[in-house]
Amino acid sequence: MKHCTTLISFLILFTHLVSAQVPQSMQYQAVIRDASGNPLLSAPVQFRFSVESIGGVQLYYQETQSTMTNALGGINLVIGSGNVVSGNFENIDWKSGGVQIRVEMDPTGGNNFAPFGTNSMQSVPYALYALKANSLDDDAVIDPGSIGSGGATIGQVLIWNGNEWAPGDDTDQQTLSVNGNQLSISNGNAVVLPSGSGGGDDWGDQTIESNNTLDGDGTLNSPLKIAQQGAINGEVLKWNGSLWAPDEDNGATYTAGNGININGSVISNTGDADASPTNEIQTLSINGNQLSLTNGGSVNLPNNTYTQGTGITIGANVISANNTQPLWNANQLQSRNLSASSPSSGQVLKWDGTAWSPGTDNGTSYNAGAGISIAGNTISALNTNELWNANQLR
Numbered sequence: 001m002k003h004c005t006t007l008i009s010f011l012i013l014f015t016h017l018v019s020a021q022v023p024q025s026m027q028y029q030a031v032i033r034d035a036s037g038n039p040l041l042s043a044p045v046q047f048r049f050s051v052e053s054i055g056g057v058q059l060y061y062q063e064t065q066s067t068m069t070n071a072l073g074g075i076n077l078v079i080g081s082g083n084v085v086s087g088n089f090e091n092i093d094w095k096s097g098g099v100q101i102r103v104e105m106d107p108t109g110g111n112n113f114a115p116f117g118t119n120s121m122q123s124v125p126y127a128l129y130a131l132k133a134n135s136l137d138d139d140a141v142i143d144p145g146s147i148g149s150g151g152a153t154i155g156q157v158l159i160w161n162g163n164e165w166a167p168g169d170d171t172d173q174q175t176l177s178v179n180g181n182q183l184s185i186s187n188g189n190a191v192v193l194p195s196g197s198g199g200g201d202d203w204g205d206q207t208i209e210s211n212n213t214l215d216g217d218g219t220l221n222s223p224l225k226i227a228q229q230g231a232i233n234g235e236v237l238k239w240n241g242s243l244w245a246p247d248e249d250n251g252a253t254y255t256a257g258n259g260i261n262i263n264g265s266v267i268s269n270t271g272d273a274d275a276s277p278t279n280e281i282q283t284l285s286i287n288g289n290q291l292s293l294t295n296g297g298s299v300n301l302p303n304n305t306y307t308q309g310t311g312i313t314i315g316a317n318v319i320s321a322n323n324t325q326p327l328w329n330a331n332q333l334q335s336r337n338l339s340a341s342s343p344s345s346g347q348v349l350k351w352d353g354t355a356w357s358p359g360t361d362n363g364t365s366y367n368a369g370a371g372i373s374i375a376g377n378t379i380s381a382l383n384t385n386e387l388w389n390a391n392q393l394r
Contacts, residue, residue: 046067051089062086
């Protein structure tokens with residue numbers, strides 16, 4: 001057997017497509033020969049069939065089939081019954097024409113396909129086309145332009161004659177007319193319309209069957225309406241569990257629980273066994289961590305544990321500040337240091353440039369000028385200076 005690259009030179013003894021009957025398929029027959037013209041006897045081969053538009057622009061369907069050549073090198077396959085690669089054979093639009101079948105083959109039975117010929121379907125396989133025409137669904141859409149005239153004249157329609165649809169005159173055209181209260185149809189009957197005034201419901205002697213929730217008998221003179229049912233002004237219809245009945249419009253609906261009575265819009269307490277308004281007053285008491293209610297129960301309060309920090313003393317359940325410790329003796333005021341010097345009676349805090357220190361409260365502060373000396377709270381004249389030796393008088 002020659003290599004696959006010589007497959008294109010294989011000779012086809014005969015290849016033809018035969019229109020098939022239902023089910024949809026086409027028969028394909030061929031004799032497979034090698035490049036020397038000798039038949040490939042009892043050899044495995046695999047074909048790939050592609051149904052496509054002329055020129056291979058659009059692929060409609062593709063399948064593969066594996067087979068063995070017979071003792072004469074022949075094969076006999078049915079296109080449409082192989083292993084589908086893409087598409088649906090039954091959905092091929094044969095009526096459009098312009099369909100070709102491209103055949104490829106691998107003489108070793110593998111998937112290394114090489115061209116084996118292209119057959120152009122110059123005539124549509126009408127058995128397949130007719131099959132589609134005979135199996136239209138009820139909701140199939142038919143192009144009216146593709147239906148022949150069948151000898152119809154302008155204005156005629158298709159009418160079922162008992163055997164087939166055939167052109168015929170549209171004899172079902174009728175018109176409506178009204179005369180007074182009588183409505184008529186041509187080639188038909190007439191009916192009397194209601195007059196629109198009292199009793200024009202055309203019910204004869206019949207009336208609506210109802211209960212006491214409705215008034216009226218359903219006629220023009222006595223139309224149906226909701227009966228009053230004893231309702232008073234402001235009431236609404238409420239569902240009472242079995243029917244809609246008049247009731248107060250009080251918004252939310254309340255249901256009486258234990259010890260409560262509801263009468264209309266009045267809610268009363270019926271759970272108090274006596275008339276005393278004060279016998280329910282109780283007091284709280286605490287013993288250790290137990291909180292009790294007179295004439296009631298008690299609860300244990302959480303037993304929190306505290307740890308004393310710097311400057312704090314805890315004794316039993318008493319928390320105290322150690323205010324005699326340096327922590328409580330402030331050594332700063334407004335972030336300024338305080339002197340540790342002990343003050344004397346009457347002194348005040350004075351800023352000495354570095355700290356607040358005890359000092360005499362001497363009111364205004366003075367600065368010594370020319371001929372003046374200030375020592376503490378003593379102001380002296382430097383009378384030995386020239387300033388005090390006057391060289392003029394007036």
